[in-house]
Amino acid sequence: MTMQGSKVFAEGSDDAARTIVAFCRYAREQGLAGGVQVTLGGLRAALCLGMANRETLRSGLRAVICSSKDEWELFDQIFETFWDPVESKHSQRVPRRQQRRGVDDSDRNPSTLMSGAVGENQAEGQGSQESAGASELHRLRKADFSTLRQDDLAALETIVLRLLRQMSARLSRRQRMATSRGRLDLRRTIHHSISRGGDPIDLRYHKRKPRPNRLVILLDISGSMSPYSLFLVRFVYVLQKHFKQVNTFLFSTELVEITRLLHARRPPEALRSLSQLATGWSGGTKIGACLSDFNKLHARKLRRADTVFVILSDGWDTGEPEMLAAELAAVKHRVHKLIWLNPLLGLADYQPITRGMSAALPYIDVFAPAHNLESLMALERHL
Amino acid sequence: METSVGSSPSASSQSIDTIISGFEHLGYVTDRSLATAIYLVTQLRKPLLVEGHAGLGKTEVAKVLAAFLAARLIRLQCYEGLDISSAVYEWNYQKQLLAIKIQEPSKQTVEEKEKHIFSREFLLERPLLQSILVEEASPVLLIDEIDRADEAFEAFLLELLSDFQVTIPELGTVHAKHVPYVILTSNRSRELGDALKRRCLYQWIDYPDLEKEMRIVRTRLPGIEQQLAGQVVQFVQFVRKLPLSKPPGIAETLDCAQALIALGKHRLDPEAVEETLSCVSKSVEDSAKIRSAGLERILSLPTGQ
Numbered sequence: 001m002t003m004q005g006s007k008v009f010a011e012g013s014d015d016a017a018r019t020i021v022a023f024c025r026y027a028r029e030q031g032l033a034g035g036v037q038v039t040l041g042g043l044r045a046a047l048c049l050g051m052a053n054r055e056t057l058r059s060g061l062r063a064v065i066c067s068s069k070d071e072w073e074l075f076d077q078i079f080e081t082f083w084d085p086v087e088s089k090h091s092q093r094v095p096r097r098q099q100r101r102g103v104d105d106s107d108r109n110p111s112t113l114m115s116g117a118v119g120e121n122q123a124e125g126q127g128s129q130e131s132a133g134a135s136e137l138h139r140l141r142k143a144d145f146s147t148l149r150q151d152d153l154a155a156l157e158t159i160v161l162r163l164l165r166q167m168s169a170r171l172s173r174r175q176r177m178a179t180s181r182g183r184l185d186l187r188r189t190i191h192h193s194i195s196r197g198g199d200p201i202d203l204r205y206h207k208r209k210p211r212p213n214r215l216v217i218l219l220d221i222s223g224s225m226s227p228y229s230l231f232l233v234r235f236v237y238v239l240q241k242h243f244k245q246v247n248t249f250l251f252s253t254e255l256v257e258i259t260r261l262l263h264a265r266r267p268p269e270a271l272r273s274l275s276q277l278a279t280g281w282s283g284g285t286k287i288g289a290c291l292s293d294f295n296k297l298h299a300r301k302l303r304r305a306d307t308v309f310v311i312l313s314d315g316w317d318t319g320e321p322e323m324l325a326a327e328l329a330a331v332k333h334r335v336h337k338l339i340w341l342n343p344l345l346g347l348a349d350y351q352p353i354t355r356g357m358s359a360a361l362p363y364i365d366v367f368a369p370a371h372n373l374e375s376l377m378a379l380e381r382h383l
Numbered sequence: 384m385e386t387s388v389g390s391s392p393s394a395s396s397q398s399i400d401t402i403i404s405g406f407e408h409l410g411y412v413t414d415r416s417l418a419t420a421i422y423l424v425t426q427l428r429k430p431l432l433v434e435g436h437a438g439l440g441k442t443e444v445a446k447v448l449a450a451f452l453a454a455r456l457i458r459l460q461c462y463e464g465l466d467i468s469s470a471v472y473e474w475n476y477q478k479q480l481l482a483i484k485i486q487e488p489s490k491q492t493v494e495e496k497e498k499h500i501f502s503r504e505f506l507l508e509r510p511l512l513q514s515i516l517v518e519e520a521s522p523v524l525l526i527d528e529i530d531r532a533d534e535a536f537e538a539f540l541l542e543l544l545s546d547f548q549v550t551i552p553e554l555g556t557v558h559a560k561h562v563p564y565v566i567l568t569s570n571r572s573r574e575l576g577d578a579l580k581r582r583c584l585y586q587w588i589d590y591p592d593l594e595k596e597m598r599i600v601r602t603r604l605p606g607i608e609q610q611l612a613g614q615v616v617q618f619v620q621f622v623r624k625l626p627l628s629k630p631p632g633i634a635e636t637l638d639c640a641q642a643l644i645a646l647g648k649h650r651l652d653p654e655a656v657e658e659t660l661s662c663v664s665k666s667v668e669d670s671a672k673i674r675s676a677g678l679e680r681i682l683s684l685p686t687g688q
Contacts, residue, residue: 037581041427048426049395049419056396059419067580069434069571072587186476190483194497197487200480300573303463303533330628 020046023082024065030078032071038064054083144346144371159373160238214245214306216335218294220313222252222285228343228371232312235376237262247301251290257298285316287356288323295330302334308382309335312370314344317356324356328363339366339382346371398422402451411440411447412599420586421448430544430565432529432580435588437570438632445525445566454564455522459510461532467539471549473507501553512549515559524563530573541579593620596636603637607644614651614682615640619663625676627669631662638662651682 024042028034045060058079066072188204217236221229233250240246240262250256309331317324332338340360344350346369352361361367366382369375402418413421421444424431433441449456459470479500486496508516514524529537543549547559567583569575591599596616600607619636631639639662648655656678664670 033581041429044427045423048423050393052393053396055415056399056419059416060423062416063420063423063431063584063586066585066587067432067577067583068574068585069587072585187474190474190476190479190500191497193480194483194500195493197483300571303573 016046016051017043019051020061023061023079026082027065027075027078030074030081032065032074032078033067041065160235160376214302214308215239215247216302216307216309217246217248218255218290218309218311218313219248219250220252220285220287220311221250222313222316224285224314224316225343228314232370236312247298249290249294249298251285251287253286253289255290255293255297285313286319287311287313287315287317287360288319288321288325288327291324291327291331295327295334299331299334307335308337308339310339310341310379312341312343314342315340315352315354315357315360317354319356321355321359325359325363328360332363337365337382338363339368339379340364341368341370341376341379343369343371345369346375395422395426405451406447407602409447409450410602411443412595412602414595417444417586417588420584423584424448424564424566425452427584428562428564430567430583431586432567432569432575432583433586433588434569434571436590436630436632438634439588439590440633441568441588442525442527445523445527445568448564448566449523452521452523452564454520455517456525457510457514457517457522457563458525458527460527461529461536463531463533465532465536469509470511470536471509472512472551473509474501475505475507479505503554506551506554511543512557514563515547515549515557517561517563519561521561522563524565526565526567528570529567529579530569530571530575534576537576537579541576541582544579544582590623590630591633593617596620596633599633600636600640604640604644607640608649610650611643611648612640615643618651618656618678618682622663622673622676625672627664627672629665629669631664635663653678653682656682 020042021039024034024039028038041064042061045064046057049056049060051057058076061079062072062075066075183206185204185206189200189202192202192204193200217239219229219232219236221233225232236246236248240248240259247257247259248262250258328338342352342357345352345367352358352367368378368382399415399418399422402421403413403415406413406418420431423429431444433444435441445458446456448454482500482505483496486499489496491499510524514522526540529540532540544565547562548556550556593616596619597612600612600616604612615636619631619639623630639659642659642662643651643655646655646658660670660673664673
């Protein structure tokens with residue numbers, strides 16, 4: 001591809017080239033893909049199609065510039081606005097990118113829960129001397145999260161990290177043993193048999209590449225979960241540092257993906273910006289609606305064969321149980337295993353008879369408690 | 384990558400019209416948007432990524448394009464776990480083993496024997512290699528349901544689509560004599576990588592509107608009665624608006640119409656709907672939703688055609 005900008009067009013049609021370049025730049029400002037390649041593609045398409053027929057030009061540029069359904073749907077309006085700026089309502093469109101940026105920039109009142117998380121981080125410095133003796137460690141592993149003191153949290157995090165290291169080591173060893181002798185590698189077997197007159201004496205094997213499971217975590221942050229959610233967020237944060245493929249979502253009345261935030265190097269800042277993302281922080285719960293959002297927006301990223309789906313919630317749902325059941329069934333269809341961790345299951349007299357929970361039970365592969373460290377670490381058995 | 388850059392705009396407009404009429408002649412009703420994209424495929428020689436719901440004729444685009452260009456169609460159906468040996472090439476091991484046995488008494492050196500059993504004669508060409516080896520003219524390469532293959536394969540494909548060459552360690556590098564026209568389809572069950580999407584032209588195929596769907600039914604089923612066609616299309620258009628887990632595509636409309644013709648129906652009444660419901664709905668839940676959606680209203684509408 002040696003064509004360069006205006007050279008593509010014949011002498012005298014510089015204007016046309018300039019218009020296309022300007023349009024590509026405009027489209028990029030409006031949130032579509034951009035770059036030299038896209039612009040060159042646009043120029044070549046326009047050269048093939050000519051500028052005279054607006055409809056044809058629109059179809060051509062759309063095919064070149066767009067690369068997803070979302071962009072496809074945005075394109076027509078952008079095209080109209082660029083070519084007929086007077087007729088369409090230019091000022092009403094807020095560029096998508098700027099909208100997104102706006103969310104990140106604003107820095108207003110973090111919720112009480114998150115300010116707890118930040119304050120707790122300061123305690124981390126003192127708490128991480130690992131002075132926890134055996135009995136202390138034992139106490140912390142068994143302690144219900146809702147009864148923990150602020151400064152226990154830091155100590156807990158250290159323990160989690162240590163346990164996770166063991167846990168992931170165990171995980172990988174298990175995979176190797178199971179697949180130590182894979183399929184016969186005929187190609188290499190034959191290669192080696194040539195010098196032995198064609199008798200395949202040394203068999204060669206394909207070794208199966210271990211592929212770690214992908215983890216998807218949905219964490220309930222509604223009011224009823226608040227004694228637990230502070231610690232569970234930190235647990236997920238540590239988990240995400242340790243496993244490569246973890247997607248994390250928060251939900252209450254709305255679903256918010258926080259995977260990228262948890263990848264931030266410094267958790268307190270990440271957690272603070274969380275409070276701005278999650279509008280339903282400690283409000284009511286609509287599990288069904290949130291799962292529906294998940295199915296619509298995020299489920300496409302999953303592959304059935306290797307995804308473990310974990311919901312951390314107490315099952316108090318203000319939505320329709322029928323919807324919850326239908327959406328869970330859809331999720332179940334998409335994933336390898338569906339795990340529901342319920343902190344209330346740690347209570348001696350708890351029965352999963354809330355409407356939401358009983359609607360959900362038929363679709364759950366593993367129903368386990370999540371009220372203390374020990375119960376969380378038991379997650380390993382199911383991964 | 385040579386493109387016939389000299390084509391004038393009016394020629395392009397004519398070519399696009401030719402594509403529309405040519406496709407229609409082959410039984411595929413298309414619109415200007417898709418025809419323009421296909422024209423650009425032939426001019427810019429970029430791959431075309433076609434996305435859309437199931438049953439809207441994505442795969443058909445490649446088949447009809449091949450027929451239209453009188454080119455060979457080579458199809459690669461993707462699935463999870465698709466690997467190089469089933470997509471690009473594989474050695475014919477049984478034949479190789481036999482050849483080694485036959486060569487045993489000969490005086491050839493080990494190197495000569497090796498060269499012999501790793502020659503083209505023993506190579507099983509899979510779709511992607513086939514598309515590169517075609518001698519006579521550019522074939523149409525259909526990579527169907529690319530969203531089902533995994534990311535690793537997608538990355539490999541990206542390399543192939545930029546260079547159109549395959550390296551076989553035992554044989555060397557094979558370059559394409561004629562760069563294939565590439566059509567990729569995706570059901571969006573997984574998001575594709577940015578790099579692959581950027582390399583392709585893009586086309587989103589949506590459910591057709593009433594008028595276009597009527598034309599499709601009449602093109603594909605020329606014998607259908609006007610009234611029946613109108614009713615079926617209106618019925619399916621109505622059903623698509625219901626919150627179903629699998630809304631019917633054009634394939635389902637055609638199935639339903641064909642079933643009605645086979646049953647000797649002349650108009651669509653509740654009884655006929657019940658009998659052909661399995662063409663339109665693919666699950667018990669969807670069927671229940673359709674039944675309870677007040678079909679009488681839609682069936683009593685004048686067809687207006």
